[in-house]
Amino acid sequence: MKHPENEQWMSFLYGELAPSARREADRHLRECPECRQRVEQWRATMGLLDADHATLALPARRERTWFAVPAVRWALAASVVLFAGFAAGRVTGVSREEVARQIAAARAEIATDLRQRHEDDLKAMAAATVAATTEQNRQFLAEFGRQFNAARSEERRDWIAALDALNRQHSDDLAEVKSGLNALARKTGAGFQQAESQLNLLASYLPAGTDAGGALDSSLSKEKP
Amino acid sequence: MTWSFAITDEQAMWRVQNADDHAAFAQLVERWEQPIQRLCARMTGDLHRAEDLAQEAFSRVFSRRRDYQPAAKFSTWLWRIAINLCHDEIRLRRRRPEHPLEPETEDGGEGGAVQFPGSGLSPAEVVEKLEQAEIVRRALLQLPESYREVVVLRHYEGLKFHEIADVLGIPEGTVKSRMFEALDRLGGILKRLGAAPGHPH
Ligand SMILES: [Zn+2]
Numbered sequence: 001m002k003h004p005e006n007e008q009w010m011s012f013l014y015g016e017l018a019p020s021a022r023r024e025a026d027r028h029l030r031e032c033p034e035c036r037q038r039v040e041q042w043r044a045t046m047g048l049l050d051a052d053h054a055t056l057a058l059p060a061r062r063e064r065t066w067f068a069v070p071a072v073r074w075a076l077a078a079s080v081v082l083f084a085g086f087a088a089g090r091v092t093g094v095s096r097e098e099v100a101r102q103i104a105a106a107r108a109e110i111a112t113d114l115r116q117r118h119e120d121d122l123k124a125m126a127a128a129t130v131a132a133t134t135e136q137n138r139q140f141l142a143e144f145g146r147q148f149n150a151a152r153s154e155e156r157r158d159w160i161a162a163l164d165a166l167n168r169q170h171s172d173d174l175a176e177v178k179s180g181l182n183a184l185a186r187k188t189g190a191g192f193q194q195a196e197s198q199l200n201l202l203a204s205y206l207p208a209g210t211d212a213g214g215a216l217d218s219s220l221s222k223e224k225p
Numbered sequence: 226m227t228w229s230f231a232i233t234d235e236q237a238m239w240r241v242q243n244a245d246d247h248a249a250f251a252q253l254v255e256r257w258e259q260p261i262q263r264l265c266a267r268m269t270g271d272l273h274r275a276e277d278l279a280q281e282a283f284s285r286v287f288s289r290r291r292d293y294q295p296a297a298k299f300s301t302w303l304w305r306i307a308i309n310l311c312h313d314e315i316r317l318r319r320r321r322p323e324h325p326l327e328p329e330t331e332d333g334g335e336g337g338a339v340q341f342p343g344s345g346l347s348p349a350e351v352v353e354k355l356e357q358a359e360i361v362r363r364a365l366l367q368l369p370e371s372y373r374e375v376v377v378l379r380h381y382e383g384l385k386f387h388e389i390a391d392v393l394g395i396p397e398g399t400v401k402s403r404m405f406e407a408l409d410r411l412g413g414i415l416k417r418l419g420a421a422p423g424h425p426h
Contacts, residue, residue, distance in 0.1 A: 007401035016385060042405065045412040048420050049380050051357035052267075052365075 003035055004028060013042055234299035242290045254283050257300070260382055261307045267377045268311035269318075270366045278314060282307040304384070304392045308374055315370060357420060364414040372407035375400055 004012070004025060011017045012025045029036050232240075237253050240246035261282050265275035285306050286293075293302060365373055378384045378392065379400075386404070390397040 006405045007398055010401040010404045011386065014379060014386070041412060042408045045408045045415065046380065048357070048415050049361055049376070049411070051420075052361040053381070 001028075001032060003032065006038075009035070009039055009042065013039065013046065235295065238286075238290070238293055238299045239295055241287065242293055242295070245290075250283075250287060253286070253299070253303075257303055258283070261303065264304070264307055264377055264382060265311055265314075267362070267365060267381060268308070268370070268373060269314050270362060274314065278310050279307070282310055285310070298388075298391070301388065301391045304378065305394075308392065311374075312370060360415065360418045360420045364411055364418055364420070367414050368407055368410060372403050372410065375403045376407045376411070379404060 008017075008021075008025070012022065017025060029039060232249070232252070234253060234256065237246075237249040240249035241253070258279055262275050262279040265278040265282075266272050269275060269278070282303065286303060289306075293299070365376065368376065374393065375389060378389045379386065384392070386400050387397050389400045393400065
């Protein structure tokens, strides 16, 4: 007797067999004690696994603050520390230079991190754009070929114009990505403009008016001497 | 912004990708938070950490929104991101043995609570069920990750074998062979842990 493969039994046990294959497997089970025993054993284990179905109670939902977004959490932590630094500075007389130095160090770190993220984003965007426009071109050209053959000569002029437009669009898209990357390269070392807008973007994820959001804002504004 | 009609995951993701649409993103989180949290809990054995991991998975979805291929199923991409985070977490824990892979016991913390909604079970029956569930979770954690993820996705989250193959980037046949291998191993582990042998529901 030819026994179904173990893989086949998995599809059977999880209800993924087509009706005809399922009937065949059922028939085999009735006739084959060897397979029946194996399948029963798997079924028993599956039954035991079900004990965990009802019991996995998940933690009560926390307020969604997006503090878990790594950059947010950490920009926030940095800004809270900085804010505390300012407060402490006023009270204990820690030198303004020392606080400024700490701020500069922390911000440089944040900026590096954010620049890296931004650069990754742009690279991904470049890849996606190339992929998308290639696919778009492929589809367009296929359609173009079909219709071009069917078209009258005056219509063919329009088709050629359309093809031109598509090619222009394609190179525009690529140029845009490229200029994005170039701009990023230029900005490297040109201050915190980029980081600052990123920080503001990150801050916008925070619920408006929370203390945390406030601390972030104050750390940004107070840095300027 | 709210919509009067339901949009598909893929449509929502498209809006996130192309318009940074936060409302669409919130909708995706709403739909998928619980399944992703369950996955992370079962993979790591830590209910509380699972919550963080799920949030991190969604923050990755947002920060990598440009990588999403519109032709692909959103959930496949999301499961993959979450699974990778679980692997990272497990690797990290191996290096820091003070946080061993251990299922959480019901210690009365906010997330440890165990519920049988509307079960009408007696306290003794509840205790027995709890023990069974605890044993099952421990057994799962003893499986190699490559088997555990298949069991979690197929048995608990109800993905089809071919969908799991897409998530993990392996052939469907391999998914199925990991599944029966996992069931065989689990049978042995559960026996050793003292789960009653063979009480199919
Ligand atoms: Zn047989």
